[in-house]
Amino acid sequence: MKQKFDIIESTCVPLPLENVDTDQIIPARFLKATTRDEKFFGDNLFRDWRYDADGKPRADFVLNDPRYGGCILVAGKNFGSGSSREHAAWAIAGYGFRVVISSFFADIHKNNELNNFVLPVVVSEDFLSELFAGIAADPSLRVRVDVPAQTVTNLATGRSERFELNGYKKYCLTHALDDIDYLLEQKDKIEAFERERQ
Amino acid sequence: MNTLFDKIWDAHVVSLIEDGPTQLYIDRLYCHEVTSPQAFDGLRERGIRCLRPQQIFCMPDHNTPTHDQDKPIADPVSKAQVDALARNAAEFGLTHYGMMSPDNGIIHVVGPEKGLSLPGMTIVCGDSHTSTHGAVGAVAFGIGTSEVEMVLASQCILQQKPKSMSIRIEGALGPGVTAKDVALYLMMKLTTSGATGYFVEYRGSAVRALSMEGRLTLCNLSIEMGARGGFIAPDETTFAWLKGREYAPKGADWDKAVAAWRELRSGDDAVFDRELVFDAADIEPMITYGTNPGMGMPVTGSIPVDTAKKALDYMGFAAGEKLLGHPVDYVFLGACTNGRIEDFRAFASVVKGRRKAPGVTAWLVPGSWAVKRQIEAEGLDRVLAEAGFEVRQPGCSACLAMNDDKIPAGKYAVSTSNRNFEGRQGPGSRTLLASPLTAAAAAVTGKVSDPRMFLLSSTSISL
Numbered sequence: 008m009k010q011k012f013d014i015i016e017s018t019c020v021p022l023p024l025e026n027v028d029t030d031q032i033i034p035a036r037f038l039k040a041t042t043r044d045e046k047f048f049g050d051n052l053f054r055d056w057r058y059d060a061d062g063k064p065r066a067d068f069v070l071n072d073p074r075y076g077g078c079i080l081v082a083g084k085n086f087g088s089g090s091s092r093e094h095a096a097w098a099i100a101g102y103g104f105r106v107v108i109s110s111f112f113a114d115i116h117k118n119n120e121l122n123n124f125v126l127p128v129v130v131s132e133d134f135l136s137e138l139f140a141g142i143a144a145d146p147s148l149r150v151r152v153d154v155p156a157q158t159v160t161n162l163a164t165g166r167s168e169r170f171e172l173n174g175y176k177k178y179c180l181t182h183a184l185d186d187i188d189y190l191l192e193q194k195d196k197i198e199a200f201e202r203e204r205q
Numbered sequence: 206m207n208t209l210f211d212k213i214w215d216a217h218v219v220s221l222i223e224d225g226p227t228q229l230y231i232d233r234l235y236c237h238e239v240t241s242p243q244a245f246d247g248l249r250e251r252g253i254r255c256l257r258p259q260q261i262f263c264m265p266d267h268n269t270p271t272h273d274q275d276k277p278i279a280d281p282v283s284k285a286q287v288d289a290l291a292r293n294a295a296e297f298g299l300t301h302y303g304m305m306s307p308d309n310g311i312i313h314v315v316g317p318e319k320g321l322s323l324p325g326m327t328i329v330c331g332d333s334h335t336s337t338h339g340a341v342g343a344v345a346f347g348i349g350t351s352e353v354e355m356v357l358a359s360q361c362i363l364q365q366k367p368k369s370m371s372i373r374i375e376g377a378l379g380p381g382v383t384a385k386d387v388a389l390y391l392m393m394k395l396t397t398s399g400a401t402g403y404f405v406e407y408r409g410s411a412v413r414a415l416s417m418e419g420r421l422t423l424c425n426l427s428i429e430m431g432a433r434g435g436f437i438a439p440d441e442t443t444f445a446w447l448k449g450r451e452y453a454p455k456g457a458d459w460d461k462a463v464a465a466w467r468e469l470r471s472g473d474d475a476v477f478d479r480e481l482v483f484d485a486a487d488i489e490p491m492i493t494y495g496t497n498p499g500m501g502m503p504v505t506g507s508i509p510v511d512t513a514k515k516a517l518d519y520m521g522f523a524a525g526e527k528l529l530g531h532p533v534d535y536v537f538l539g540a541c542t543n544g545r546i547e548d549f550r551a552f553a554s555v556v557k558g559r560r561k562a563p564g565v566t567a568w569l570v571p572g573s574w575a576v577k578r579q580i581e582a583e584g585l586d587r588v589l590a591e592a593g594f595e596v597r598q599p600g601c602s603a604c605l606a607m608n609d610d611k612i613p614a615g616k617y618a619v620s621t622s623n624r625n626f627e628g629r630q631g632p633g634s635r636t637l638l639a640s641p642l643t644a645a646a647a648a649v650t651g652k653v654s655d656p657r658m659f660l661l662s663s664t665s666i667s668l
Contacts, residue, residue: 175225
């Protein structure tokens with residue numbers, strides 16, 4: 008959903024696993040919906056880790072652990088690998104996450120998050136492991152993500168890092184504009200390109 | 206600099222956004238039923254049409270059953286999704302190869318097979334295995350649904366230009382070693398994120414020696430190393446394979462096109478951001494033991510001792526264990542990875558004159574109706590039937606189990622598909638990825654087997 012980004016401050020949900028693929032984020036059997044119903048996808052986020060075969064919540068999964076909450080998901084490296092399904096980004100957004108922090112994202116999923124106004128924040132391995140340790144010690148640990156300044160701060164330690172975000176995308180995120188809005192204004196350029204190629 | 210990737214990419218740049226992505230022109234968009242409905246909704250919400258409908262081709266493949274396709278799909282939710290694609294294609298004036306159309310099949314099998322994917326093109330689809338089309342010498346990559354909407358609306362996409370990687374494989378592949386094994390070997394070496402951020406050009410004598418089917422398999426799996434795409438510069442093998450295909454240029458246009466395509470290669474002075482070289486002789490028939498495609502080993506190998514416990518617990522394996530001789534419940538031949546005619550020839554060459562093992566359920570699913578027709582024209586269906594195997598109707602099938610072809614929880618499947626993620630082939634399913642030869646060896650023995658054991662008596666394999 009299009010929404011403006013500014014400064015986000017929140018507790019975090021830790022998922023200290025590497026190579027979390029989009030089949031785990033949202034299994035294929037939930038891809039049959041023909042609408043962008045974020046609540047449906049959010050309800051099934053991490054479905055098979057979150058619920059057992061009978062649909063009962065698994066107590067050992069972090070989304071079912073009442074100690075953790077907030078709109079920032081913190082995940083191990085190579086988050087979102089595998090399938091290009093944007094439903095994974097819809098599920099993350101639908102659950103209520105606005106930011107995902109990891110040391111490494113798979114390419115397609117990273118774009119999908121950005122296109123759904125979920126911000127992927129790439130931090131150093133060191134920052135990430137310190138953050139995981141901090142959250143484990145104190146689930147009330149808060150993180151601040153300042154989009155205009157492009158900084159992420161662990162408020163428990165004060166440690167801060169700058170994250171990458173190109174100027175174009177930053178403008179889009181802080182003004183709630185998407186790429187299609189931009190492309191629709193480029194028709195003359197597209198037609199000129201096609202003519203030149205002939 | 207001056208790589209083939211640069212040449213194709215740069216020739217499609219419409220504009221560069223300052224401190225932002227590139228506006229890239231897209232020659233071909235493919236749409237399947239799973240990742241497109243919300244994009245069409247977006248067009249309706251914005252009140253716009255497709256800018257270049259003639260460059261867009263649609264076909265259902267993920268939900269299609271592999272039996273009784275002439276009857277309505279039993280699962281109402283699957284049916285609704287397949288019907289939505291037909292409706293959207295009609296509303297927006299797009300070519301649609303519906304279920305039971307003789308042109309239907311898996312999008313990544315049909316596109317190249319009809320000559321819709323051609324050298325030098327930019328090709329996208331809401332599917333990570335779009336990298337497959339790189340085999341014809343195109344820049345092809347998977348995108349999300351919002352990006353599908355971008356292309357529907359503007360025939361363009363906004364993308365950061367990936368870095369370039371050269372993977373050279375030199376020498377000759379050994380007997381029983383296929384393109385699938387090459388890809389599984391590369392994933393084992395690079396891991397599933399080793400090529401993230403890169404576009405890969407596959408080069409070297411072992412790559413040149415691959416047939417088009419083998420090249421399609423290799424490029425298909427580029428995404429499993431994290432690469433955005435992978436491709437192979439077009440050559441005589443490419444031109445011979447494309448000539449005469451429905452959408453390939455004809456007559457004088459063909460000669461002109463081939464002359465232009467011959468220029469599509471990296472310069473001798475090309476500089477890649479990363480270059481890797483492998484020796485084909487080091488590659489053996491491969492199999493995976495874990496829960497991502499990078500967790501692979503030679504079929505005769507032992508599971509590495511440092512394998513993650515979560516993966517071992519899911520698979521029911523122990524570190525250090527050998528998989529040779531491990532019982533197999535299911536065998537799946539098919540998918541956009543290995544659902545082409547050569548894959549069926551390879552499978553048939555192993556099972557010919559043998560019988561399917563009693564405990565094994567085998568699903569043999571061609572990648573398209575054209576592949577199925579070719580199987581029948583070559584009499585492979587009879588060879589397979591005599592060995593106890595049935596050839597089903599085309600679709601993605603058990604690769605991701607969106608139709609009824611689901612591997613039950615706890616069961617072991619040797620699959621020629623592309624992913625062994627937890628639950629990929631059905632909740633609780635345990636997938637061992639391998640080549641069609643290794644899948645066939647498992648199908649006749651009922652256990653993980655070295656396909657080279659079956660090649661001694663065969664002279665007809667040229668993969």
